Amino acid sequence: MILRGKYVVCRVIDDDTSEIIKDGAVFQRDGQIVEIGLYMDLKARHDPDEEIGGPDFVVIPGMVNAHHHMRLTPFQLGSLDMPLEPGIFAEWSSREVDPYLDTLWCVLQMIESGITTVMHNQAMVRTPSDLDFYDSNARIVDAYEDSGMRVAFSLYNRDLHFFTSQDDETFLDSLPPFLGDRSRKGMRSRPITLDDHLSASEKLIVNKASNRTRIFISPHNVHWCSYEYLLAIKDFASRHSTGLHIHLQETAYQKMYGDEHWGKTPLAHLKDLGFLGPDLSCAHGVWLTDSDIDLLAETGTAICHNPSSNLRLNSGIAPINRLLERGVNVAIGIDEAGINDDNDILQEMRLTQKIHREPGVGVASPSSHRVLDMATRNGAKVTFFGDEAGTLEVGKRADMVLLDLERISEPYLDPDTNIVDSVVYRGRGSDAKTVIVDGEVLLRDGVHTKFDRAEIGARIRESLSGPLSPAAAGRAKFNADLKP
Ligand SMILES: [Zn+2]
Numbered sequence: 001m002i003l004r005g006k007y008v009v010c011r012v013i014d015d016d017t018s019e020i021i022k023d024g025a026v027f028q029r030d031g032q033i034v035e036i037g038l039y040m041d042l043k044a045r046h047d048p049d050e051e052i053g054g055p056d057f058v059v060i061p062g063m064v065n066a067h068h069h070m071r072l073t074p075f076q077l078g079s080l081d082m083p084l085e086p087g088i089f090a091e092w093s094s095r096e097v098d099p100y101l102d103t104l105w106c107v108l109q110m111i112e113s114g115i116t117t118v119m120h121n122q123a124m125v126r127t128p129s130d131l132d133f134y135d136s137n138a139r140i141v142d143a144y145e146d147s148g149m150r151v152a153f154s155l156y157n158r159d160l161h162f163f164t165s166q167d168d169e170t171f172l173d174s175l176p177p178f179l180g181d182r183s184r185k186g187m188r189s190r191p192i193t194l195d196d197h198l199s200a201s202e203k204l205i206v207n208k209a210s211n212r213t214r215i216f217i218s219p220h221n222v223h224w225c226s227y228e229y230l231l232a233i234k235d236f237a238s239r240h241s242t243g244l245h246i247h248l249q250e251t252a253y254q255k256m257y258g259d260e261h262w263g264k265t266p267l268a269h270l271k272d273l274g275f276l277g278p279d280l281s282c283a284h285g286v287w288l289t290d291s292d293i294d295l296l297a298e299t300g301t302a303i304c305h306n307p308s309s310n311l312r313l314n315s316g317i318a319p320i321n322r323l324l325e326r327g328v329n330v331a332i333g334i335d336e337a338g339i340n341d342d343n344d345i346l347q348e349m350r351l352t353q354k355i356h357r358e359p360g361v362g363v364a365s366p367s368s369h370r371v372l373d374m375a376t377r378n379g380a381k382v383t384f385f386g387d388e389a390g391t392l393e394v395g396k397r398a399d400m401v402l403l404d405l406e407r408i409s410e411p412y413l414d415p416d417t418n419i420v421d422s423v424v425y426r427g428r429g430s431d432a433k434t435v436i437v438d439g440e441v442l443l444r445d446g447v448h449t450k451f452d453r454a455e456i457g458a459r460i461r462e463s464l465s466g467p468l469s470p471a472a473a474g475r476a477k478f479n480a481d482l483k484p
Contacts, residue, residue, distance in 0.1 A: 001028050001398075001439065002048040004039050005059035006405055007419040011391035012373035018420050026059060028398035031439030036392060052434055052441070056406040058419055060372070061392050062116025062399035062437060063345045064379025067245075067283040067304040067333025069121055070140060071102050072460070073341050083314040084251050085164065089479050095472055099136060101460050103143035106336075108453055109343040110149070112446075113429025114401035116437045117150035119304065119333065119383050121218055121245055121283070124157045124192050124200070133192075133200035141208045141215075148442045148450060150399070152383035153204070154216035154245050157197045158224035162187055165223055165257050179481055186478075194229055198236055205240055212438060214384050216243040221250070222266035223257040227273065234275055243384050244275070245304075248282035251315050255287040267292045276301045281382040283333060284309075285323075286316045293319065293326050302329040302382045305374070307351045309335035320356045321365055331379040332371075344429035349375050353424055368424035402434040403427055 008024035025039040027046050035042055053059060071077070077095055079087065103120075110118060122140060124133055137155060144151040163171050163183065172180040197217075205215045217240075219225040219233045237244045249255050249266055258266040267288065270276055276299035285303040288296075296303065305318055323330050334348050349371045356365040366374070380390025388397040405419075408426045435443035442449055468476065 002026070002039075002042055002046065002051045003028070003059055003398075003400060003402065003434075003436070004051060004053040004055075005057045005402060006055045008036065008059040008392065009061070009372070009420060009423075010036060010393065011061070012369045012377065012420075015367045015370050018369050018372065018418075020419060023055070024059070025053075026392055026398070026400065028436075028439050031398050033392060033394050033396050033398050036394060052444075053402045056404065057402040057433070058405045058408075058423065059392070060114075060401050060403065060423065061376040061390060062401055062435065063114050063349075063375045064117040064119075064331060064383060064385075064390070065110060065115045065334050065343075065345055065348075066119045066281070066331035066379040066382050067121065067306055067335050068106075068118050069123070069336040070099065070106060071336065072097060072105065073337040075337065075341050081312040081314075085253065086483060087313055089483055095464055096469060097460065098463055100139045100143045101456065101463065103140045104147065104451065104456055105460055106343060107143060107147045107149055108448060108451060108456065109429075110345070111147070111435050111442050111448065112432060113344040113346055114403070114432035114435055115149070115343075115345050116399040116401070116435065116442075117380060117383050117385055117389060118144075118152070119216075119245060119281070119379075120144070120151050120153045122153065122155050123220075124155050124197060126190055126192060133196055134203045137200060137204065138208060141204065141213060144213060145208075145210070146450070148212070148437050148440050150212045150383070150385055150389065150437060152214040152216050152243060152245075152385070153208075154218040154243075155197060155201055155204075156218035156220045156245075156247075157192055157194075158220040159194060159226050159229045160224050165253055175482075182478065183482070194232055198232065201236065202240075205242065211388075214243065215240075216245050216384075218245045221247040221254065222269060223254055223261070230270070230273055230275060234273070237279060242279075243382075244280040246270075246280065246282055248285050249287040249292070250284035250310075251313075252287055255289075265289055265292050267295055271295050271299070278302070281331070283335070284315065284318065286310055286318045288319055288323075290322070293322050293328065296323065296328045297326040300329070302331060302378070304331045304333045304382060305352060306333045306335040306348075307355050308337065308339040308348055309333075311339070311355075312337065317355060320352070321358065321363070324366060324370065325364070329378050329381060330374050331382045332375045342429070345375060346423070346427040346429055346431070349424055350427075368418070368421045371424050372420055398439040399437050401432050401436075404431045404433050407431055 278300040377390035
């Protein structure tokens with residue numbers, strides 16, 4: 001197959017430069033990139049089965065959403081934006097959506113904006129039908145497998161502070177007795193254990209790991225896990241040579257927790273447990289200190305930056321300029337919604353570029369090239385697909401996106417504008433016309449090749465059309481009682 005563009009953006013070189021081929025093309029065979037060069041040359045040398053694109057397109061590497069959870073967005077399920085801590089309660093009352101369909105809908109949206117790989121971080125939750133954590137989560141991985149997208153999938157869980165960031169008993173004692181008693185009952189009936197977490201993760205590795213699926217493991221967040229829990233998770237990752245993903249210092253309270261309990265930041269606590277290294281990626285890192293940034297740089301630990309989520313949940317703005325200055329690997333995630341509630345990675349990239357422009361002349365902030373690198377190569381690295389994807393190079397797998405250059409530049413755009421600036425300043429998810437993973441076309445002329453979008457949407461609508469289930473209604477009532 002030949003993929004042709006007025007420009008082919010192969011890879012980012014530095015803050016101001018990318019390797020770009022004008023009137024270029026990529027030739028891929030069986031999912032492997034065989035040659036990249038001028039379209040005329042490739043056309044003369046190869047006899048492709050298919051040719052996609054043309055002079056009205058720009059070809060870029062497939063993009064990576066480096067921190068994500070499943071589901072319709074919290075807003076779609078009835079929650080307005082609010083700070084993270086009460087927001088967690090709000091999610092408990094959400095309706096139950098079939099995990100396969102729910103994942104698939106989100107996947108379709110992601111593919112539509114040019115995402116070819118995702119870091120999917122999945123909460124372990126017990127539902128009435130959820131007898132086996134493996135089965136319910138395998139259905140989520142099945143949705144990715146069926147869709148053709150690459151995924152680094154991890155289950156997350158915690159063993160401390162189920163309700164807030166303080167000891168559960170202390171918190172429950174502070175509640176009106178009827179609420180405290182009810183909460184204790186719910187907590188103790190069937191707790192989700194470390195063993196549940198490890199055994200389901202192990203089974204996923206055995207049954208579901210493939211060339212497009214990696215299985216990681218994830219402690220939820222530092223202050224929600226005991227030493228023993230963190231060490232067991234680290235040991236599991238080492239034994240299985242797999243990746244670790246964790247939420248870190250997302251809100252000011254989480255940083256304060258470290259000061260109060262360990263006399264150091266949560267990241268420094270992780271360092272003391274031997275947790276840091278290139279196999280670990282941390283979502284958010286909004287409240288990092290200068291010495292935290294040094295620790296990340298020294299250990300090769302990555303940050304997955306989620307600017308929309310941080311704005312929507314009142315978390316703050318992560319110190320990305322400082323992280324980039326120190327050479328920390330920073331990737332970009334949408335964290336299940338994005339600023340327009342539509343999982344559009346190009347908008348997340350644009351927000352990443354604009355939000356770190358600190359006042360004043362001469363203060364560095366991410367260039368378009370840097371942002372593209374974060375959303376492609378850096379994301380591929382944190383999801384353990386760095387050898388296969390993230391750049392367009394001979395020998396790598398063919399994960400790429402054709403964007404509608406005509407729409408991006410209509411009716412006029414200065415011809416001297418660098419194409420990477422054009423994409424980051426003006427690109428939208430809807431400009432992604434063709435999306436290819438491993439040489440397989442998942443989106444062609446804006447239409448999904450494997451699923452009928454309208455049909456999946458109708459099935460979700462239908463499944464949510466009835467009244468709340470008794471369990472969901474109970475959770476909603478409990479949540480409403482507890483929130484004050
Ligand atoms: Zn998250």
